[in-house]
Amino acid sequence: MTTLESTPPTPAATNYLTHTRGFLSWAFTLDHKRIGVMYLVSVLSSFLVGGIFALLVRTELIAPGETIMGQDAYNKAFTLHGAIMVFLVIIPSVPAALGNFVLPIMLGAKDVAFPRLNLFSYYLWVFGAFFLVAAIFQGGLDTGWTFYAPYSTEDARSGVILATTGVFILGFSSIFTGLNFIVTIHRLRPPGMTWFRMPLFLWSIYATALIQVLATPVLGITLLLLIVERVMKVGIFDPALGGDPVLYQHFFWFYSHPAVYIMILPGMGIISELISVHSHKHIFGYKFIAFSSVAIAIFGFLVWGHHMFTSGQSGLMNAVFSAITFSVSIPSAIKVFNWLATMYKGSISLNTPMLYALSFLFIFSIGGLTGIFHGTLATTIHLHDTYFVVAHFHYVMMGSALIAMIGGLHHWWPKMTGRMYSETLGRIGCIIVFVGFNVTFFTQFMLGSKGMPRRYHDYAGETWSPELTELFHTYHFISTLGSYLMAAGFFLTAGYLLHSLVKGRKAPSNPWGGRSLEWQCTSPPPHDNFSSAPTVGDCYDYSVLEWDDAEGGYRWREDVPHPV
Amino acid sequence: MLLRTLTSLLSSGARVDTGDGFWLPPQASTYSQGIDWVFYFIYWICVFFFVLIVALMILFVWKYRRTSVTHQAGETVTHHTPLELTWTIIPLILVIAIFWIGLDGYVDMIRPPANAYEVNVVAQRWNWSFEHRNGAQDSQILKVPAGRPVKLVMTSQDVLHALFIPAFRAKQDVVPGRYTTLWFEAKEPGLYQLFCAEYCGTQHSQMGATVAVYPPDEFDEIIAKDARWLDNYTDENLYQAGLRIFARCSSCHSLQEEVRLTGPSFWDVHDDFGKKRLMEGDYEADIDENYIQDSILNPQKDIVATYQGVMPTFQGALKPREVRAMVEFLKRLDEVVDRQGNPIE
Ligand SMILES: [Cu+2]
Ligand SMILES: [Cu+2]
Numbered sequence: 001m002t003t004l005e006s007t008p009p010t011p012a013a014t015n016y017l018t019h020t021r022g023f024l025s026w027a028f029t030l031d032h033k034r035i036g037v038m039y040l041v042s043v044l045s046s047f048l049v050g051g052i053f054a055l056l057v058r059t060e061l062i063a064p065g066e067t068i069m070g071q072d073a074y075n076k077a078f079t080l081h082g083a084i085m086v087f088l089v090i091i092p093s094v095p096a097a098l099g100n101f102v103l104p105i106m107l108g109a110k111d112v113a114f115p116r117l118n119l120f121s122y123y124l125w126v127f128g129a130f131f132l133v134a135a136i137f138q139g140g141l142d143t144g145w146t147f148y149a150p151y152s153t154e155d156a157r158s159g160v161i162l163a164t165t166g167v168f169i170l171g172f173s174s175i176f177t178g179l180n181f182i183v184t185i186h187r188l189r190p191p192g193m194t195w196f197r198m199p200l201f202l203w204s205i206y207a208t209a210l211i212q213v214l215a216t217p218v219l220g221i222t223l224l225l226l227i228v229e230r231v232m233k234v235g236i237f238d239p240a241l242g243g244d245p246v247l248y249q250h251f252f253w254f255y256s257h258p259a260v261y262i263m264i265l266p267g268m269g270i271i272s273e274l275i276s277v278h279s280h281k282h283i284f285g286y287k288f289i290a291f292s293s294v295a296i297a298i299f300g301f302l303v304w305g306h307h308m309f310t311s312g313q314s315g316l317m318n319a320v321f322s323a324i325t326f327s328v329s330i331p332s333a334i335k336v337f338n339w340l341a342t343m344y345k346g347s348i349s350l351n352t353p354m355l356y357a358l359s360f361l362f363i364f365s366i367g368g369l370t371g372i373f374h375g376t377l378a379t380t381i382h383l384h385d386t387y388f389v390v391a392h393f394h395y396v397m398m399g400s401a402l403i404a405m406i407g408g409l410h411h412w413w414p415k416m417t418g419r420m421y422s423e424t425l426g427r428i429g430c431i432i433v434f435v436g437f438n439v440t441f442f443t444q445f446m447l448g449s450k451g452m453p454r455r456y457h458d459y460a461g462e463t464w465s466p467e468l469t470e471l472f473h474t475y476h477f478i479s480t481l482g483s484y485l486m487a488a489g490f491f492l493t494a495g496y497l498l499h500s501l502v503k504g505r506k507a508p509s510n511p512w513g514g515r516s517l518e519w520q521c522t523s524p525p526p527h528d529n530f531s532s533a534p535t536v537g538d539c540y541d542y543s544v545l546e547w548d549d550a551e552g553g554y555r556w557r558e559d560v561p562h563p564v
Numbered sequence: 565m566l567l568r569t570l571t572s573l574l575s576s577g578a579r580v581d582t583g584d585g586f587w588l589p590p591q592a593s594t595y596s597q598g599i600d601w602v603f604y605f606i607y608w609i610c611v612f613f614f615v616l617i618v619a620l621m622i623l624f625v626w627k628y629r630r631t632s633v634t635h636q637a638g639e640t641v642t643h644h645t646p647l648e649l650t651w652t653i654i655p656l657i658l659v660i661a662i663f664w665i666g667l668d669g670y671v672d673m674i675r676p677p678a679n680a681y682e683v684n685v686v687a688q689r690w691n692w693s694f695e696h697r698n699g700a701q702d703s704q705i706l707k708v709p710a711g712r713p714v715k716l717v718m719t720s721q722d723v724l725h726a727l728f729i730p731a732f733r734a735k736q737d738v739v740p741g742r743y744t745t746l747w748f749e750a751k752e753p754g755l756y757q758l759f760c761a762e763y764c765g766t767q768h769s770q771m772g773a774t775v776a777v778y779p780p781d782e783f784d785e786i787i788a789k790d791a792r793w794l795d796n797y798t799d800e801n802l803y804q805a806g807l808r809i810f811a812r813c814s815s816c817h818s819l820q821e822e823v824r825l826t827g828p829s830f831w832d833v834h835d836d837f838g839k840k841r842l843m844e845g846d847y848e849a850d851i852d853e854n855y856i857q858d859s860i861l862n863p864q865k866d867i868v869a870t871y872q873g874v875m876p877t878f879q880g881a882l883k884p885r886e887v888r889a890m891v892e893f894l895k896r897l898d899e900v901v902d903r904q905g906n907p908i909e
Pocket of ligand 2 (some may be wrong): 723725726760761762763764765769771794
């Protein structure tokens with residue numbers, strides 16, 4: 001530990017937040033919990049910035065014609081919205097922020113396997129984010145988050161090099177985090193915790209880490225090639241120099257499709273925990289859920305071509321990619337039905353985290369099912385690059401991955417901060433976000449199937465037929481109102497969470513009745529997580545817990561012996 | 565404005581049909597019906613599963629709500645392999661079926677009939693050029709016959725674009741450095757919207773066009789006339805032909821005095837004609853016929869100060885007589901349009 005002033009810790013009195021003090025004790029901390037919190041703060045700040053760009057985009061589209069910004073400004077706004085949300089928010093949100101905090105505690109470990117590498121990952125993230133932000137100020141980034149060539153290799157796109165360098169660095173941050181988690185899960189499981197006794201969240205993080213380590217290097221190589229082409233004028237992707245633009249798409253999606261699972265898998269892991277804990281019932285079909293995570297990770301590598309159905313690749317390739325794409329839907333279906341079966345005959349408390357889990361089930365069902373339209377060749381041609389896709393991936397990436405992350409945040413908030421938030425405001429916030437989300441994005445399914453292409457600054461003009469302008473206007477208007485509602489929900493959430501830090505009731509060790517190891521240490525956990533090695537049993541067996549009125553949380557039943 | 569005059573060629577009162585219901589546009593091509601069938605097949609499967617999932621969810625939340633802190637979950641098994649296999653295998657069978665149906669519909673879309681009528685399509689930021697075999701050329705309107713298969717052979721001069729006609733369910737990327745194809749057969753005469761669906765920069769949302777579907781006999785006549793359209797002009801009134809060619813410049817140039825897009829307003833060059841003008845790189849150029857011709861055929865030679873040299877060359881894209889028409893048009897702009905860009909009758 002690098003500390004400035006270290007107070008001799010008395011185990012009961014200090015926790016990881018009060019263990020040492022001062023700015024440097026955070027900046028140089030090797031404590032996974034503090035690193036997790038730093039990630040969390042960074043990710044949520046980025047979420048605010050990305051969200052502001054989203055609102056700008058939606059506001060521009062509220063009416064036909066130029067509303068608040070011109071074409072170029074709009075193109076930059078949607079590019080930054082996408083790049084920030086994908087690379088700075090969703091990808092690191094669960095693994096790096098929540099995962100860092102929860103993973104070692106769930107394992108009963110003192111820290112991750114490589115604490116220094118962990119801190120290094122965080123600073124790489126900051127460094128990469130800095131490049132991305134610099135691209136904003138340089139003002140030339142309007143390629144969309146996909147950086148498609150040859151548009152992105154033109155000289156006029158001055159921000160591209162900065163931004164891709166940033167993404168390249170962020171990629172390394174992601175690889176190191178993944179590597180760290182893989183080793184941690186292999187090496188630091190406590191005695192008694194076999195693979196099939198791990199909480200399902202860890203299975204999902206493990207599957208995610210595999211993708212991070214195996215797929216992200218390809219993104220790095222792609223962006224490096226892009227930079228080489230830009231700087232040295234070597235023809236790789238630009239046909240003017242003898243390159244092939246479709247090659248870029250293969251490279252890019254070889255990473256970015258698996259990246260979709262980097263985003264959603266940890267979310268699914270959270271949902272497995274939330275549904276089981278808040279239903280106070282053993283998870284149903286543990287092995288099917290665990291293996292389905294691994295299956296998704298593996299299949300995820302084989303389906304990248306479904307982003308390129310109209311790119312000009314051969315019909316045969318399209319058929320093959322379409323077929324493999326459907327394979328991903330099976331493990332997702334398994335998970336959904338197993339979650340439902342978990343709720344069956346449970347004792348379901350509608351706490352805020354559970355409300356988020358239910359929102360996830362609703363939204364993910366729509367997001368997953370509408371994926372079928374995109375996997376099916378006959379229908380995908382019409383829907384490709386329209387708002388139907390925009391709606392679909394927002395249902396999956398925002399409505400599912402991010403909602404799961406926020407659900408997880410509420411679930412572990414008492415553990416992380418030692419404070420309870422207002423349950424009433426929590427529920428109201430969740431409902432507002434849920435309604436706002438669906439109003440915003442469900443309308444976009446209609447927009448898209450009627451033919452509205454994505455990444456459009458406007459839906460009126462000389463080449464537009466007025467009948468379409470009129471039709472699209474209605475939908476865009478509703479969608480924008482929905483986005484304002486959603487924003488209100490998020491601000492409310494931010495408000496009561498921050499308020500709880502100061503005024504919140506002190507959190508008990510186990511407010512929800514969770515059985516995995518993190519609920520056995522105090523809230524917030526001490527610096528070393530556990531004073532003595534914790535005992536491991538079936539982490540979904542809740543019959544050993546009982547409510548303790550004095551503490552306002554759950555405790556181990558006295559008549560049940562601890563496992564040995 | 566220009567588009568409207570062009571489309572009035574069609575029977576008056578034609579509107580772009582947006583289709584009934586919440587979902588798809590009208591079924592205007594021969595294969596759209598099959599595609600929509602697949603769409604609704606999937607749609608109802610989705611509705612079924614969605615309703616099932618949400619209904620069970622609500623039922624469970626209500627029936628098994630936690631009534632007190634001592635309330636206990638009911639006794640159930642923690643896993644049940646036959647049950648889990650059931651909800652693995654049923655979706656599996658369904659998706660295999662969907663895959664086959666989808667593949668079947670798709671095969672129709674990628675195999676153009678041998679006798680298809682071919683149109684060459686060149687995409688260039690932010691304009692389409694539709695070139696017919698007989699030399700007829702249009703940019704904001706794609707003219708095709710009804711009841712005859714049409715094959716588009718497409719390429720791009722700069723970045724990726726995609727040609728998308730929602731009412732035909734047809735979409736294909738247009739890639740620089742290679743040719744891609746797309747075919748359809750329009751069922752009925754009428755007007756349909758065409759979009760660019762692959763992001764291509766500033767005016768991506770304005771890179772649209774109208775598809776005009778004509779009755780077959782009328783179509784042959786119109787295309788034949790289009791190919792000879794310049795012959796209707798003598799050398800004396802050739803300048804008037806410029807207004808039509810202007811459709812290919814209008815994404816970057818305007819005919820309004822105060823409106824400057826990516827390139828200068830055409831009034832700028834008109835008003836400076838016969839004078840000298842400062843160029844990017846600090847030298848003066850004479851604004852004369854040669855200057856205008858060079859601007860069109862060799863645009864990188866002189867770059868107007870404060871603008872970027874992004875104008876594409878029209879070498880080969882415009883016939884020599886069309887270039888002459890354009891030069892005359894710019895010289896005599898005040899005889900064709902007023903300063904707001906409205907045609908003078
Ligand atoms: Cu994908
Ligand atoms: Cu475009």
